[in-house]
Structure formats: C-alpha cells, structure tokens
Amino acid sequence: DGGITQSPKYLFRKEGQNVTLSCEQNLNHDAMYWYRQDPGQGLRLIYYSQIVNDFQKGDIAEGYSVSREKKESFPLTVTSAQKNPTAFYLCASSLPILSSGNTIYFGEGSWLTVV
Amino acid sequence: GIQVEQSPPDLILQEGANSTLRCNFSDSVNNLQWFHQNPWGQLINLFYIPSGTKQNGRLSATTVATERYSLLYISSSQTTDSGVYFCAVATNAGKSTFGDGTTLTVKP
Numbered sequence: 388d389g390g391i392t393q394s395p396k397y398l399f400r401k402e403g404q405n406v407t408l409s410c411e412q413n414l415n416h417d418a419m420y421w422y423r424q425d426p427g428q429g430l431r432l433i434y435y436s437q438i439v440n441d442f443q444k445g446d447i448a449e450g451y452s453v454s455r456e457k458k459e460s461f462p463l464t465v466t467s468a469q470k471n472p473t474a475f476y477l478c479a480s481s482l483p484i485l486s487s488g489n490t491i492y493f494g495e496g497s498w499l500t501v502v
Numbered sequence: 503g504i505q506v507e508q509s510p511p512d513l514i515l516q517e518g519a520n521s522t523l524r525c526n527f528s529d530s531v532n533n534l535q536w537f538h539q540n541p542w543g544q545l546i547n548l549f550y551i552p553s554g555t556k557q558n559g560r561l562s563a564t565t566v567a568t569e570r571y572s573l574l575y576i577s578s579s580q581t582t583d584s585g586v587y588f589c590a591v592a593t594n595a596g597k598s599t600f601g602d603g604t605t606l607t608v609k610p
Binding site (some may be wrong): 408420422424427428429430431432435443445446476477489491492493495496498 | 505531533535537542543544545547550588590597598599600601602605
C-alpha cells in the first residue's frame with residue numbers, strides 16, 4: 388500500500404543527545420514536510436522540501452536539521468540545541484506545492500520524550 | 503504570514519446532534535483542507551476544498567474564498583467523530599498553515 392512511514396513511533400532521548408526521526412514515502416510525491424505538535428495545540432511547520440537536495444526552514448526550524456538526498460526520504464534530526472524537544476512529530480508529503488489540487492498526506496507520527 | 507483561526511476551540515455534543523465548525527483565513531489561498539485527528543494522533547484527510555461545497559456521507563464542507571472562510575458540517579454525530587478537527591491552508595508560497603483546531607467530544 389502507498390503511504391508514509393515514520394519511525395520510531397516512540398523515542399526517548401537524554402538531554403544533550405541528537406536524535407533522528409525517519410520519514411519514508413512511496414507516493415512518488417515531490418514535496419515533504421515536518422510538523423511539530425505540542426499537547427492541545429495545532430501543527431507548526433519545522434522544515435519543508437519541494438525537491439531533492441533542497442529544503443526551506445519553516446516557522447520553528449531552530450534546533451532542527453533535515454536532509455533530502457532521495458525523493459522518498461526526509462529525515463529530521465532533533466539536535467541538542469532544541470531546548471524543548473518533547474513533542475509529537477508528524478511527517479507529510481504532497482504533489483508539487485504549486486500545483487492546484489494537491490492534498491497533504493500524513494504519517495502516523497513519532498512521539499519524542501526527553502528524559 | 504497567513505493567519506488561520508478556527509472556532510469554536512471546544513465543542514461538546516450529544517450523539518445525534520449536528521454541528522458546524524468554522525475556519526477563517528487572512529489571505530487568498532489556493533489550497534484548503536480539513537483534517538480529523540483521531541485519539542492516536544493520526545491525521546485523516548476529510549476534504550480538499552479551496553472553494554465550493556463537497557459532501558461525504560454525514561460530513562460536508564463549504565468554502566467561500568471571496569469572504570475567506572470555510573465551514574465543516576457534521577450531521578447526526580457519532581462518538582467516533584470525537585477528536586480534533588484542523589483546517590489547513592496554503593498560498594502560492596507553497597507551505598501549509600494550520601489552525602489551532604476544534605476539539606469535538608461526542609457523548610453517547
């Protein structure tokens with residue numbers, strides 16, 4: 388089945404450690420996104436990528452890094468510089484952003500807890 | 503950037519009741535979607551509706567682009583409708599902006 392796979396589902400991190408969240412899609416979508424969701428709140432955009440080897444900062448990029456070496460993959464690294472990383476992280480993808488009619492599809496999310 | 507406001511923030515209904523959720527946005531958009539987030543965090547696409555009206559079973563949505571708002575109607579609500587409903591919009595800049603959501607609780 389086509390879709391977006393995020394891993395791990397649950398992750399615990401010690402303070403000062405970098406962690407990488409995986410996102411893979413087999414929908415042949417050009418655009419991919421990472422969102423952060425805090426309890427009881429909406430989604431905030433961390434980074435997005437419209438094409439391989441290119442990505443742009445979203446609204447809350449500080450303390451995060453991404454890469455887009457393959458169309459299918461858009462991993463997110465939560466660095467030690469992120470002061471409050473405990474949150475729910477959602478990866479998404481869509482057809483080229485500027486096309487009309489594109490729909491964003493989401494993975495099941497990854498819960499990150501700092502211990 | 504574009505601002506997205508959803509109302510009401512919380513809504514409690516008895517099973518069988520109808521409801522209307524609203525999404526206001528501050529600029530012209532070329533993409534508007536409604537999502538339902540279930541208790542496990544999964545976001546489910548409900549509608550892609552930058553303008554006009556669509557219906558899918560007990561759910562329907564209307565977007566009036568010229569007046570910069572969209573409405574999501576839920577009729578004969580069921581307990582499984584509970585969760586958070588998000589509106590997301592995108593402009594020519596490409597990235598989508600989400601509202602803060604409406605939390606719906608349907609009681610049996």
